[in-house]
Amino acid sequence: MEFCPKCKSMMFPGAGNIECRKCGYTKEQGAATEDMVSKAKQDDREVTILEENFDQGLPTTAARCPECGHNVAYWWLRQLRSADESETRFFKCVKCAATWREYD
Structure with a gap:
């Protein structure tokens, strides 16, 4: 589980990255998270x-x-x-x- 560095909300897997549903921050999804x-x-x-x-x-x-x-x-x-x-x-x-x- 990862949290957004901007708003501290939980981030969710998206299309090839991890996204914050609250503020829209995105981070490239690493291999460890995909598994x-x-x-x-x-x-x-x-x-x-x-x-x-x-x-x-x-x-x-x-x-x-x-x-x-x-x-x-x-x-x-x-x-x-x-x-x-x-x-x-x-x-x-x-x-x-x-x-x-x-x-x-």
Whole structure:
């Protein structure tokens, strides 16, 4: 995750660069940033999936993996619906790297 040096807002990947949606600042996207995230289709929506070892800085929690049954997973929150609805919690198994989400 990168933040804008001008306005300190979060920057998002764009067409070959990273862009600030608030002030419009752009920075050329490096190879390391391109490998950090990927998009996956789920229920006709794109969902951000963490790749490789970039998830090691995330917090862990006790959550049973539906694939391998391991009881520890990384987790993060993502706002998928409108702002007045709750965030969706995603999990990634620390053992097999399977990714799933929690429904409210």
